Amino acid sequence: EDKVVQSPLSLVVHEGDTVTLNCSYEVTNFRSLLWYKQEKKAPTFLFMLTSSGIEKKSGRLSSILDKKELFSILNITATQTGDSAIYLCAVNNNAGNMLTFGGGTRLMVKP
Amino acid sequence: DAGVIQSPRHEVTEMGQEVTLRCKPISGHNSLFWYRQTMMRGLELLIYFNNNVPIDDSGMPEDRFSAKMPNASFSTLKIQPSEPRDSAVYFCASSQQGNPLYEQYFGPGTRLTVT
Numbered sequence: 387e388d389k390v391v392q393s394p395l396s397l398v399v400h401e402g403d404t405v406t407l408n409c410s411y412e413v414t415n416f417r418s419l420l421w422y423k424q425e426k427k428a429p430t431f432l433f434m435l436t437s438s439g440i441e442k443k444s445g446r447l448s449s450i451l452d453k454k455e456l457f458s459i460l461n462i463t464a465t466q467t468g469d470s471a472i473y474l475c476a477v478n479n480n481a482g483n484m485l486t487f488g489g490g491t492r493l494m495v496k497p
Numbered sequence: 498d499a500g501v502i503q504s505p506r507h508e509v510t511e512m513g514q515e516v517t518l519r520c521k522p523i524s525g526h527n528s529l530f531w532y533r534q535t536m537m538r539g540l541e542l543l544i545y546f547n548n549n550v551p552i553d554d555s556g557m558p559e560d561r562f563s564a565k566m567p568n569a570s571f572s573t574l575k576i577q578p579s580e581p582r583d584s585a586v587y588f589c590a591s592s593q594q595g596n597p598l599y600e601q602y603f604g605p606g607t608r609l610t611v612t
Contacts, residue, residue: 420600428606431601474540484530490539
């Protein structure tokens with residue numbers, strides 16, 4: 387059974403801080419890892435990672451995958467209050483389109 | 498595109514009643530997923546369809562839950578009879594089927610409360 391573990395469970399920082407969120411996984415026939423941001427409503431897609439060592443970047447957010455050590459990190463620099471959300475990590479295997487989600491990291495950014 | 502549409506957005510019902518949640522995927526997407534989210538268990542996949550066919554329903558909690566996808570633009574998740582422990586937010590998501598994987602787009606969710 388595929389497994390995804392995220393850490394920390396929750397995090398409180400102040401605006402301007404840099405945060406690193408962690409995602410480790412165990413999956414048979416890994417295909418990809420995805421990061422989602424969930425505010426008050428539905429998760430919204432951030433990144434998909436398939437190859438080790440290649441950083442994906444979008445503004446202040448970036449992510450990288452290590453397929454040897456089976457983990458990914460999501461970095462947010464110069465955090466803003468609008469970054470407050472639950473960040474979800476999910477993995478996909480070659481069996482199909484289904485995703486296995488981790489429990490999420492709840493980030494709160496204080497002014 | 499309107500995105501994934503779910504209805505109702507909120508549902509409050511009494512234990513023992515039947516509940517039907519509805520989903521309209523994004524036009525052109527041929528994979529549809531039903532998830533349940535609770536504080537205790539996080540986001541769990543219940544069932545998913547490819548081309549209207551159920552592929553994996555191993556996440557469906559028990560026989561009280563059933564899902565159908567009669568056509569490419571509509572799916573239902575039914576709980577009969579409902580129980581208080583079914584209270585959760587139920588999300589529907591859709592994507593294109595393919596390799597590499599296409600990301601899933603989530604609907605706004607249905608918040609179900611069973612009293």
